[in-house]
């Protein structure tokens with residue numbers, strides 16, 4: 024015989040049972056029986072119930088499926104009650120002790136569900152007999168008695184029981200709690216509180232899913248499990264495994280529960296007052312099912328009219344808008360953002376006419392600020408600050424971020440020794456006098472022919488020639504011209520501040536000091552100017568030998584007209600390190616007729632915090648002077664050395680022909696007459712030709728100079744120098760002395776011309792220069808022999824790391840004489856056109872090149888001298904273009 028095992032929950036389980044299940048009473052009698060005798064609940068736990076009990080408990084008209092499980096559980100509970108009445112009457116195992124499901128089994132019983140077998144070890148009770156109702160017999164729905172013979176026994180599987188237990192217990196408890204009778208007993212007979220009640224109680228809130236479980240059609244075990252109720256097997260197991268002791272505990276628990284229920288009866292929950300909206304959701308296979316999705320969308324209620332700003336491009340809602348229109352369907356329109364009407368911006372209108380209420384002066388200022396120019400649209404993205412917001416913007420006020428997003432170095436960083444800055448070039452000594460004498464670049468002060476729409480862009484003549492536009496050479500004017508980098512820089516930095524200046528010196532890990540950005544820079548944007556003292560070569564030599572002789576690092580860069588920029592006191596651009604993959608360029612521009620050097624961003628933008636570098640294009644002339652490069656770029660050349668020369672594709676013949684057109688030729692000739700070309704960067708036979716020509720010219724120059732007296736003086740100097748050198752220095756030094764001869768001789772010439780009797784002094788100086796190499800060695804920085812005669816010292820950039828030894832590395836001519844050689848002689852971009860000061864002074868236009876020196880023998884033993892020429896190919900090219908233009912003009 025199959026039975027239903029009704030395990031009695033332990034105490035702990037009871038709570039959950041009460042919450043998750045609902046005991047439903049089929050008849051008032053049963054429930055009364057249960058609770059009127061509640062105190063006597065004790066004794067043996069029921070395990071099975073007779074079908075008759077259920078048949079008796081069932082009212083024919085009461086929907087059975089819902090109450091089956093509840094009834095069976097109640098029967099189990101009632102069994103406790105009845106035990107006392109029928110003390111000692113225990114039904115033997117297997118004797119008519121089954122729970123009858125009055126109704127048929129649920130439509131579906133999961134195939135994997137099998138009825139539990141009765142445990143024969145436990146007693147089985149005939150509930151009907153125990154209840155004394157077995158005599159009534161069964162009746163059909165219409166009241167007909169059912170023959171005892173045909174008594175149909177049905178097996179109620181735990182699945183059937185369990186599919187209702189969650190509601191049954193719950194609702195039953197609700198019912199119990201609903202109305203205590205006069206004796207204070209709970210009325211558990213209120214069928215309104217059963218699960219069939221049209222007003223779902225707590226269980227209704229569980230979910231729609233649970234609701235569906237209640238319906239017979241869904242009354243499957245599986246659905247019960249889905250409802251989230253406690254697994255019934257567990258409860259059943261508890262019942263089956265109950266012990267005497269456990270039963271007592273359960274009884275106690277029930278008593279306690281009744282007390283609890285009494286206390287809770289005043290609550291909304293028990294009164295079935297729903298205080299929260301009931302949300303029904305349907306889930307299928309673990310996914311949410313939108314039941315309304317398939318249905319037709321209900322017609323939308325007419326939307327309210329909203330105010331729409333006439334000026335708002337996207338028709339957003341506005342507070343102060345005047346135009347009104349119907350908004351489209353809410354689903355398709357993004358939610359409009361409304362500005363707060365109260366609080367921070369209260370009382371402030373969004374100005375469309377930004378200049379409204381401003382004074383004339385303020386309006387004037389406003390006109391200078393293009394970003395604040397009236398646009399006809401209200402700025403909704405960034406409303407003005409309260410009240411005088413626009414005034415604040417016009418008058419300017421530093422906007423201070425709550426923290427340094429650019430992470431500049433905190434104050435008090437170690438500064439390089441003798442750290443002094445100078446924003447502008449300053450002529451020192453004779454430099455100014457020499458400079459003034461030079462009719463510098465005036466030939467090129469022609470106006471560009473740009474149109475406003477071009478904005479002096481890439482095709483601007485001035486730009487190509489590295490001339491900055493100004494009022495004298497630009498036809499556009501400041502408003503349209505974009506070729507005013509130095510002016511822009513001045514504008515940007517004049518107020519100071521590290522974000523405006525945009526750079527800062529910092530200590531690198533392995534290369535001494537460096538410079539990094541404090542802001543972003545656009546490609547090719549000017550970053551900072553390389554400024555310092557502009558000194559003559561002589562002054563440079565003097566400083567090298569006297570002032571900087573113990574320095575490790577020199578900040579000297581060849582500039583223009585054989586002048587040197589000594590940035591020891593200058594801008595912080597001197598701390599910019601070298602990189603083989605630089606992000607900047609050092610370029611010389613002509614600004615208002617004056618050459619100026621500046622660091623520009625490269626072809627890519629620079630972000631905040633990047634170290635700024637440029638390619639020194641360093642030519643140490645000797646392996647001994649080579650410094651290891653620590654730039655760390657993937658294509659690092661390994662040493663601070665010159666750039667590998669680009670191999671230019673040969674020009675097509677036609678192009679060559681055109682290049683050799685008469686106008687160009689004449690232009691070149693003209694140029695040669697005025698300036699000396701530096702052929703250093705130029706490749707091929709043409710360049711060599713020019714060098715040779717230049718050398719010839721130098722000879723001529725020297726010849727024309729009629730420097731007999733000076734030559735004689737120089738001879739004497741050489742002799743003395745050679746003597747000294749031979750005595751105190753190595754053989755290589757002799758060569759240097761020889762090399763220095765030309766310088767000395769020219770110096771002597773100059774002195775002779777100017778002072779006559781001071782030749783001796785010059786000679787001494789020359790001697791000292793000649794022997795400097797020894798000193799240099801002492802300092803560990805050696806000059807190497809074997810200088811390439813092809814190196815042109817026309818434009819000198821003596822960059823950082825100049826060592827004292829290089830003071831001895833004199834170049835051949837005074838005009839082209841290298842300043843005391845720099846170990847890291849940087850080749851930076853600068854213009855090739857360099858009028859020779861001395862040549863000009865002497866009335867000679869052509870300048871001597873190192874080739875000339877080589878030819879004359881003076882530079883054959885050239886020192887590991889400096890690569891002093893820093894003309895870039897680009898510059899050279901642009902120079903040519905300029906010439907063509909000039910000649911055609």
Ligand SMILES: C[S@@+](CC[C@H](N)C(=O)[O-])C[C@H]1O[C@@H](n2cnc3c(N)ncnc32)[C@H](O)[C@@H]1O
Pocket residue numbers: 439534535536537576577578597598599600601602650651652653654822823824825847
């Ligand atoms: C003009 S200074 C640059 C500022 C220098 N770092 C300082 O602390 O004053 C050039 C010198 O810096 C060092 N330097 C610059 N770039 C370097 C690099 N990529 N690798 C190694 N040393 C470098 C070399 O000593 C070089 O002579």
